Amino acid sequence: MKLPDSRASHWLLTVASGALSVLCFAPFRQFWLMPLLLALLFSLALAQPRARQAAGLGALWGLSAYTANFYWIYISLHDVGGMPAWLALPMTLLLPAYLCLYPALALGLAHRLGAERAWWTLPALWILSEWLRATVMTGFPWGNIGYSQIPEGPLAGWAPVGGVYLVAAWVALSAAALAHSARHGLRRAAPALALGVLVWLAGMGLKTVSWTEDAGELDVALLQGNIAQEMKWRPETFAHTLQTYQQLLDQYPARVVILPETAIPLFADQVPPGVLAWLADSARAQGSELVTGMPYLHPQNPDRYYNAALALTSPQPVYGKDHLVPFGEFVPLPWLTGWVYRYLNMPLAGFSSGGAVQAPMQLAGHRLAFNICYEDSFGDELRAGARQAEALVNLSNLAWFGHSTAADQHLQLSQTRALETGRPMLRATNTGATAVVRADGSVQARLADFTTGGLRARVETRRGNTPYLRGGDLPTLLASLMVLLAAFWTRRHCQTHLDSDKNLHDFRHSGHKGAP
Missing domain, CATH: 3.60.110.10 (Carbon-nitrogen hydrolase)
Known part of the structure; x- marks a missing residue:
């Protein structure tokens, strides 16, 4: 899939992806839509030439998504709380403006770690950013992408196993697999897509299990x-x-x-x-x-x-x-x-x-x-x-x-x-x-x-x-952290080999013979 080239188009698509996310949650509950919207966001972010531009799209998506989902803050401040409109409106935007830092962090780091590894690092980074958003300064976990699957979606079957963060991890992995296939074609993305299909099928099976x-x-x-x-x-x-x-x-x-x-x-x-x-x-x-x-x-x-x-x-x-x-x-x-x-x-x-x-x-x-x-x-x-x-x-x-x-x-x-x-x-x-x-x-x-x-x-x-x-949330968070550490190690290991190859190439073409 070829994305439009203009930066303005990327911004518009990102804003649309974020705003439409409100349809994934109650009362609309279109659970199938969330992986598609995230896949669009991930594709746009990884297509950026620099990590800071990918982070910028993450922030734009977060601002759009969290404003669309939490517009009711204005009602509490103005209609009920009595705050004047000139103050209630910027105060309403203040929370989304803060929350959008977390998807920005996830997409910026994913871009820096490399697009080739994004399909397996992005889910880990997204989950860790969701956890930070729910923890820092007492936390605000509403809008976690895992909630979009509850209870109708097949992935809801994973909730008794690892909680909403595990469900969110599978949503993000599905989106990353779709973005990977759009970027590299079905053949190269086959393992990622197969894993995505597997977790959805497993979720359907887990929904039939009575745990208590x-x-x-x-x-x-x-x-x-x-x-x-x-x-x-x-x-x-x-x-x-x-x-x-x-x-x-x-x-x-x-x-x-x-x-x-x-x-x-x-x-x-x-x-x-x-x-x-x-x-x-x-x-x-x-x-x-x-x-x-x-x-x-x-x-x-x-x-x-x-x-x-x-x-x-x-x-x-x-x-x-x-x-x-x-x-x-x-x-x-x-x-x-x-x-x-x-x-x-x-x-x-x-x-x-x-x-x-x-x-x-x-x-x-x-x-x-x-x-x-x-x-x-x-x-x-x-x-x-x-x-x-x-x-x-x-x-x-x-x-x-x-x-x-x-x-x-x-x-x-x-x-x-x-x-x-x-x-x-x-x-x-x-x-x-x-x-x-x-x-x-x-x-x-x-x-x-x-x-x-x-x-x-x-x-x-x-x-x-x-x-x-x-077990609570800890197993999912630890697994995400391990994936992230593995990505950092892989990037550093690959960079070391690239630097060694470059040094050898430069030495051989410098006119020297034999050992230095």
Whole structure:
């Protein structure tokens, strides 16, 4: 395949490839498209004369892709947070402008290592850059190309084996193989293409494997209050919020009833006396155990408070959110970034971390491991709790992002965690996506977004460990690092031979005879 020669054409194709990547993720879920878009990007980058130009295309692709996928940041800043448009727009572009550095790094290094080795080094570099993007400065893993395959794509079968990074590695390898064949022809690219076909076929086979076993049925109700974000924290709306959840509690009795993140928007000592006991008694009267999201003040240290999940009907460990959202739940570098809060209506932005390993809750005879909001973006962080539990529970409030694709993208993250752990994921949210996800990543039931209601379901809980629960992301990351080190060694070894041959050629043609 011959690419257009002009630099402007390369830029336009790169921008188009990045922007169209939004179609690969939820709610559009065109999983087959991601390898093709990446193959175009890889072909364009490797056709550049210099590594810095390849890196430039990587940055352009990232800026386009991450802006298209995360446009809803503007909604949270402007429409909900109240930030003026003149400031919200550049702030929206700030995250993609930072995230685009990682694909730039991957493509720049791949070009420097040599186009001939790109088909096997590019996947390793891409995965390592994805891991860096999900780690540096607390990380932002949304948009990982592996999520594009969950749960419909054949490559989703690899998620219980090595997690989303292994799935992403196979997506990148498939794209690199296609780019290699376009550059060198089918005959020279046959090994790369064969490997790509093999991992897709193996993924189809792995999707039929049940890695965990049945641990019994759980009767659960997930309540969705549909409280508007701009009204949620106003004192005058608290009575309405309480009445909404009381009515839903009466309408959807179940063995376990779960309310979303900060469903009760007050600390326990600020709630009018008897209110929490009244909710708990109402739940007990119908044989339910009740868990709600609410802020929780540390009993011994009033300077520490948590975005928490609390069981109101029985003494349980309080789950405090561990992985906090920068700017949303804590202020990074307050001396530098604190000014942002002058433009945002954002209560309780100084949460403390609840700790990395917290015990699951024992509810209705089942162990449930909780996570809150975008914590389900970090698969490796959920492994410890999942190994002890029979189901995962996510409490979220995505009212910040309005009628955007954010809720569907977040649901896809939960589907990935279910697949990786072999556990169902129960999602209780304020406005959506409230859903029950089976252990195979499929959606068992989902409540309509932006409606007030409840989702009652009988959920098959699971026990046992998937390979991913045992090994996590480390095997994939180590393998990628080894591939990268091998590429560096090969390049240096080849360069040494080339230099030796050049020196010998120069010596023989310098007029000297015999040994020097």
